[in-house]
Amino acid sequence: MTSPIPGGVDCDLHPAVPHLTSLLPYMNDYWRDQVTTRGMTDLVSQSYPTNSPISSRPDWRPAQGKPGADLADMQKQALDRFGVRYGICNPLYGVQMVFSEDMQDAFCRALNDWLAKEWLDKDARLRGSIVIPTQSVEKSVAEIERCAKDRRFVQVLMLVMGDMPLGKRAYWPIYAAAERLGLAVGVHAGSAYHNPPTSVGWGSYHIEDYVAQATAFQTQLTSLIVEGVFARHPKLKMVMLESGFTWLPAYLWRLHKFWRGIRMETPWVDRAPLEIVRSNIRFSLQPVDAPPDTATLNRLFDHMQSDELLLFSTDYPHWQFDGDEVLPPGLSGDLVRKIMIDNPLATYGRLELAKETTP
Amino acid sequence: MNVQFRPEPSVSTSIKTAIADCDIHPARATKDELYPLLEKRWHSHLETYGIQAYHGMMEGPPYPKAQPNASRRDAWPPEGGPQGSSLSFMQKQLLDPYNVALGVLNPLATGQGLRNQDFAAALCAAINDWQIEKWTSKDKRLKGSIVVANEDGVTAAAEIRKRAGDPNFVQVLLLSRNVEPLGQRRYWPVYEAAQEIGLPVGIHAFGFGGNPLTPSGWPSFYIEEMVGHAQCQQTVLASLVLEGVFERFPKLKMVMIEAGFGWAPSLGWRLDKSFERLHSEVPYLKRKPSEYIRDHIWWTTQPMEDPERRDHLFQTIEWIGWDKLLFATDYPHWDFDEPSRVLPPGVSEANREAFYLGNAKKLYGVA
Numbered sequence: 001m002t003s004p005i006p007g008g009v010d011c012d013l014h015p016a017v018p019h020l021t022s023l024l025p026y027m028n029d030y031w032r033d034q035v036t037t038r039g040m041t042d043l044v045s046q047s048y049p050t051n052s053p054i055s056s057r058p059d060w061r062p063a064q065g066k067p068g069a070d071l072a073d074m075q076k077q078a079l080d081r082f083g084v085r086y087g088i089c090n091p092l093y094g095v096q097m098v099f100s101e102d103m104q105d106a107f108c109r110a111l112n113d114w115l116a117k118e119w120l121d122k123d124a125r126l127r128g129s130i131v132i133p134t135q136s137v138e139k140s141v142a143e144i145e146r147c148a149k150d151r152r153f154v155q156v157l158m159l160v161m162g163d164m165p166l167g168k169r170a171y172w173p174i175y176a177a178a179e180r181l182g183l184a185v186g187v188h189a190g191s192a193y194h195n196p197p198t199s200v201g202w203g204s205y206h207i208e209d210y211v212a213q214a215t216a217f218q219t220q221l222t223s224l225i226v227e228g229v230f231a232r233h234p235k236l237k238m239v240m241l242e243s244g245f246t247w248l249p250a251y252l253w254r255l256h257k258f259w260r261g262i263r264m265e266t267p268w269v270d271r272a273p274l275e276i277v278r279s280n281i282r283f284s285l286q287p288v289d290a291p292p293d294t295a296t297l298n299r300l301f302d303h304m305q306s307d308e309l310l311l312f313s314t315d316y317p318h319w320q321f322d323g324d325e326v327l328p329p330g331l332s333g334d335l336v337r338k339i340m341i342d343n344p345l346a347t348y349g350r351l352e353l354a355k356e357t358t359p
Numbered sequence: 360m361n362v363q364f365r366p367e368p369s370v371s372t373s374i375k376t377a378i379a380d381c382d383i384h385p386a387r388a389t390k391d392e393l394y395p396l397l398e399k400r401w402h403s404h405l406e407t408y409g410i411q412a413y414h415g416m417m418e419g420p421p422y423p424k425a426q427p428n429a430s431r432r433d434a435w436p437p438e439g440g441p442q443g444s445s446l447s448f449m450q451k452q453l454l455d456p457y458n459v460a461l462g463v464l465n466p467l468a469t470g471q472g473l474r475n476q477d478f479a480a481a482l483c484a485a486i487n488d489w490q491i492e493k494w495t496s497k498d499k500r501l502k503g504s505i506v507v508a509n510e511d512g513v514t515a516a517a518e519i520r521k522r523a524g525d526p527n528f529v530q531v532l533l534l535s536r537n538v539e540p541l542g543q544r545r546y547w548p549v550y551e552a553a554q555e556i557g558l559p560v561g562i563h564a565f566g567f568g569g570n571p572l573t574p575s576g577w578p579s580f581y582i583e584e585m586v587g588h589a590q591c592q593q594t595v596l597a598s599l600v601l602e603g604v605f606e607r608f609p610k611l612k613m614v615m616i617e618a619g620f621g622w623a624p625s626l627g628w629r630l631d632k633s634f635e636r637l638h639s640e641v642p643y644l645k646r647k648p649s650e651y652i653r654d655h656i657w658w659t660t661q662p663m664e665d666p667e668r669r670d671h672l673f674q675t676i677e678w679i680g681w682d683k684l685l686f687a688t689d690y691p692h693w694d695f696d697e698p699s700r701v702l703p704p705g706v707s708e709a710n711r712e713a714f715y716l717g718n719a720k721k722l723y724g725v726a
Contacts, residue, residue: 198598201540204542206637211633219572247622250619250675265425266580289629
């Protein structure tokens with residue numbers, strides 16, 4: 001087992017919204033009335049059914065309520081236990097599933113304000129991600145600008161399965177705003193379920209959806225790279241969250257090969273895909289989708305050809321590892337430091353900024 | 360893809376030993392070449408309504424290819440017709456110079472992926488007859504693939520059983536993109552019939568099933584479609600394993616064609632890890648997902664995985680198994696893999712022989 005070192009950054013924590021009604025105090029009269037009058041139900045996504053084994057480690061599951069809903073639990077089970085200096089909160093509340101852009105906007109605003117008040121205000125180590133109503137790019141940009149005034153927000157958060165491929169030009173104002181404001185853009189596993197979860201339609205099982213997240217990340221990386229997002233926004237950092245990473249080398253071999261063959265189709269892609277990934281894309285550590293033997297893992301790290309790609313994460317409270325085995329076996333001390341401290345600090349420029357201003 | 364950089368046709372002489380080419384695409388020379396094999400009513404149907412697939416285009420693909428017919432610029436037959444439509448030119452350009460002892464035909468423009476299932480079945484049956492008449496009966500090195508109306512399992516199974524024992528065919532062919540993931544029960548009659556007549560089922564990347572090409576909708580570019588075949592194939596394989604197809608049909612063998620193989624180890628690890636957590640949802644699976652893949656799946660090699668470092672390639676192949684790879688060129692398509700340039704030095708003679716010929720002969724039962 002590899003031991004964590006103190007002072008790390010946990011880049012993927014999931015504070016849970018207890019219920020849609022928990023957001024009511026953060027909505028205006030109209031939306032409060034809509035939620036109550038229409039009898040709207042809680043927005044739990046099929047991506048993470050509350051009682052699914054992946055949604056919470058058994059020993060992290062509370063006696064009642066949703067896993068991840070209690071700050072004291074998160075402090076004890078993750079922040080204190082792994083000695084982190086910062087923890088980045090990525091709420092996975094199912095606001096993306098909503099179809100009305102107005103409703104989505106209202107819920108996102110409420111969710112972001114809820115996060116600041118109920119979590120960031122209560123533990124100085126916590127940082128936030130801005131959840132945006134992606135069905136409206138205009139409203140997304142406005143929400144980014146509104147929240148970015150609070151320096152504790154370090155990232156914009158989108159789902160890997162949404163309405164359109166993420167490289168599409170329509171989304172570029174979101175990336176321009178993020179780059180301008182020094183925010184990373186995080187892309188997290190999960191679907192808005194506005195499209196079938198695979199390119200061949202709907203499977204039968206939850207496990208299929210979960211396995212398919214990795215392929216969704218692959219198609220999104222292709223879209224982001226070949227549409228030219230990073231030629232236009234060279235300083236933009238994008239972080240693939242709960243994506244897995246063992247698929248990356250072979251994925252890049254294929255993308256690189258086809259880019260060489262047909263780059264005349266996308267002439268603005270001025271660097272090899274591998275170089276773009278090295279400079280602009282990062283991956284959270286968990287889940288480590290590899291067998292637990294040191295030899296295979298070391299080969300995989302060698303195939304990745306960079307020690308700057310991975311960012312430490314517990315994926316709390318999701319069940320990715322047991323005990324304290326958050327780091328895979330056999331990592332060198334140098335790599336542990338990079339994954340836990342150097343790489344996150346280099347990715348999230350606003351982590352340190354927040355200290356300088358009072359929100 | 361080397362052809363892209365060397366437009367002059369050139370043929371290596373370094374491969375003297377025989378090889379198997381497990382992905383060759385035969386084409387029709389003329390639009391009405393199939394008519395003698397097709398019932399009259401379908402002639403006028405075709406003229407009137409055309410080919411209606413699960414996408415909007417009446418002609419050509421929704422994502423324009425990089426070259427006409429996605430084919431090598433030097434592959435037009437001298438007597439006319441599209442690339443891959445002339446047996447004599449295929450012999451001259453592919454089978455003879457590369458010493459192809461076994462060539463597996465995978466016809467792509469068939470009845471597969473059509474919305475009209477009766478028309479699909481009629482076209483597939485005609486294409487199967489056409490493979491014998493035009494190709495396999497004329498050159499014994501070539502073997503056909505039984506194409507079937509993929510969305511209608513019962514009709515497809517009947518077409519498969521009709522060809523039982525016919526030495527002209529060595530596999531059943533499906534495309535990867537269908538209306539549903541291929542593990543779904545509507546497709547099980549195909550697997551049952553294939554297992555019964557003892558042929559492997561090949562799943563060739565491509566096709567349209569009406570679903571967007573990504574779980575976030577339609578991408579913009581041809582390169583996204585091409586790279587995306589690897590992601591599509593992963594979800595197809597995950598579906599086959601997780602639906603229990605290999606528990607239900609324990610003798611079934613499948614070939615993943617033209618979708619890469621480098622992603623296989625990672626998919627297996629991810630499946631295994633998810634299965635550890637979620638096996639209660641799929642209790643009929645008796646083994647780890649990666650074990651079904653190891654035992655039931657073969658992989659064609661083109662487009663060959665091409666990492667910067669060859670030790671990465673060799674390690675990946677070791678994770679999959681040297682006994683599971685089947686060499687393919689994808690002739691006459693533009694991303695043709697030339698046999699002499701595919702495998703870097705440093706491979707044992709036994710593995711090299713298995714890769715180029717032995718695995719294919721064993722799987723397809725060809726002496």
